[in-house]
Amino acid sequence: MSEITPSSVARVGVDLSKRVYHVHAVDLAGRTVLAKALSVERFFAWCASLPSGCLVAMEACGGAHYVARRLRLLSLDARLIAGHFVTPYRRAGRSGKNDANDAAAICEAASRPHMRFVPVKTAEQQGQLAVHRLREGYKAERTALINRIRGLLAEFGMVFAQSPEALRKVLAGVIEDAGNELPGVARLALQRAHLHWIDIELQMAWCDERIAAHVRADARAQKAAALLGIGPTTASALVASVGDLSQFANARQFGAWLGLVPSQNSSGGKASLGRITKRGDDYLRTLLIQGAKSAVMSASKRSDRISQWLVQLKERVGWQKTVVALANKNARILWAVLTREQPFDANHVPERPAARYNMRAQATT
Template structure:
């Protein structure tokens, strides 16, 4: 414990863990007031004594949204900071990482006037995202289960086509076929693996049903699902993850938040653009990219402006760049649709800067 002044606390940095929260509190002048580790419940009791509206910052990590919601119920300004924004403010550098230094770095980062914070998710948002996380886990387990079954069958000279459907059609017959050299214990093991595969398929179907129900009951998710390359799963995940799209100043900032804009290595007035930054939520970015792949592959079958643009871009820049470009365009369109209340129109023609300026000048002249 280290106490320097007795001035009122103006800003608090908290390093979260499962059982102990490390606190670094400063006054309005940035002078240290308190540096101490609290048990979880004692931490909330201490926070209840802080001035109303006091800024309490934490890294965005597991359980951080729950802590932030509890602190906001106490009347505090709870905010979450992305971990990669905190690291540069750790005075001891990478070699001096500990809970106290991390709390101090969080407190310092939260005090920067241009710091960008992670929006605090509601319980409903996290509940929907729990379904998405479970679905991704079941998908990985299913792939692993199928690969294990293939590996076991290959040990006995039984090799089948790569698709899961091809294996599913013949697996039960192979297990029951007495003409192959599968021993009894191997048949029993494969039967259990087959049952596990079926159970995973049922779990995935339940997750898809919950996601579909969310899309049917949410007008914003229905609007998002109208875009080319955005299906029910992507629409549900975007609405649940982002919440209020108006937190982004413009569509370009939303695309950058998803990591779909080029990285820069520019100096001396010379711009050098590289690959996309891949910052932000990996799950959302992956869904947008996968959906864009499907839309690019079928663009030649549609006649709208966006599809024609995709066909031309694919021929000019290549298939992969067309996919990323569509994912970024979908993110920008989605921001416009959900913040302005517009409907998606694949034939929409954007205004030129001159036309936009002229339209804005009409009310002023009137």
């Protein structure tokens, strides 16, 4: 690295891994000045010699936000790129994937003037998301444990209702009942499984307490939780995942980022729309859709403008499309509420754009 002067590097692409970072650096003319694998310590020492404001791009992956924060402390312009935006710039194509080609593709993708970058999360945001990730892991573990208990009981001819609450009510009694044919070792196994279930519930309760505390302490999360179909979990996940919604130019862009808009296969001026794209954050999109299901189910019990719209839409297009439509509407409302500093109003009537209104008025006359 001694032959490379700091001023000769204009842009850097980095392919991250656990112990080795592959670096691809170019100068202002786009000529490669460094293509080498560096250890983590040598990488940060080399970055310290780069000129202030030098662009250092990485794929958004595990540990990338930490690396970006550390590089920004060195006065570097650290940016993250989604992996699917990097693939088209790999010169060897899909069949030529390796660390060196990935680093070169990242460096090339970062040079595009219209490239979309992933905002770097703060340590506080990632801390809150850690609670959400643990909660989701506990949920999956609980489901697996309940299914395991049901399978063990079924081996001895004991089958109960599908609800977890129904199994919870009878499980302790089944373990203690001497009238069934459960052998002693099976009772001990089921007893340990029952205790594990209780422990998982306690861990999930702790996660819910931390999420509720986050919502109480964050004004943006409180505004988000006021929407129909958005509870504390969704509000906390939104603030922790997205942060500043002003990074999106408009509400439509935010809905598209979440993958709640139809996919397109249009050509020749003919629009052809398909299913939603399902891009972006899977966890946040799932929470929005789950909350929308609850709001749609209870829409007939409310008289506000949005609920009446849901009732009419459900009759016209069906249950599933109504749920997705509400999730998309909630995403757009969230953008408006959190960027314009306005409280949520379920009876809000949006203003008709003046230009479109004038065009329609002229057409009728």
